[in-house]
Amino acid sequence: QVQLVESGGGLVQAGGSLRLSCAASGSIFGVMGWYRQAQGKQRELVAVITRGSTTTYAESVKGRFTISRVNAKNTVSLQMNSLKPEDTGVYYCCARTSWGTDYWGQGTQVTVSS
Numbered sequence: 626q627v628q629l630v631e632s633g634g635g636l637v638q639a640g641g642s643l644r645l646s647c648a649a650s651g652s653i654f655g656v657m658g659w660y661r662q663a664q665g666k667q668r669e670l671v672a673v674i675t676r677g678s679t680t681t682y683a684e685s686v687k688g689r690f691t692i693s694r695v696n697a698k699n700t701v702s703l704q705m706n707s708l709k710p711e712d713t714g715v716y717y718c719c720a721r722t723s724w725g726t727d728y729w730g731q732g733t734q735v736t737v738s739s
C-alpha cells in the first residue's frame with residue numbers, strides 16, 4: 626500500500642522560510658514533487674525532481690525554493706525561502722511510480738502573512 630506522509634508547513638511572515646518534507650512508502654517512485662492549491666484556484670506545480678535529480682520549478686518560485694530527495698529513503702523535501710503572501714496555500718506531495726501512477730499526500734497548509 627502506497628503512503629505519503631507530509632510534515633512541515635505552518636504560518637510564517639513574508640520573507641521567512643519553511644521546509645516541507647514527505648516520506649513515501651510502498652513502491653519505487655520515479656518523479657516526486659510538490660504541488661500547491663490556493664483558495665479558489667487550481668492546483669499547480671511547484672517543483673518536481675526525478676530519481677536522477679533533474680529538477681523543474683514553477684517560474685514563480687525559481688531562486689527561492691529548492692527541492693531535494695533521498696532515493697534510499699523515498700523522501701522529498703522542499704526548502705522555501707523568501708516566502709511571499711502569494712505562496713500561501715495547501716501544499717501536496719506527489720509521487721509517481723515507475724509505471725505512471727500518481728499518489729498524493731493529504732496536504733499541508735502554508736500561510737505567509739504580509
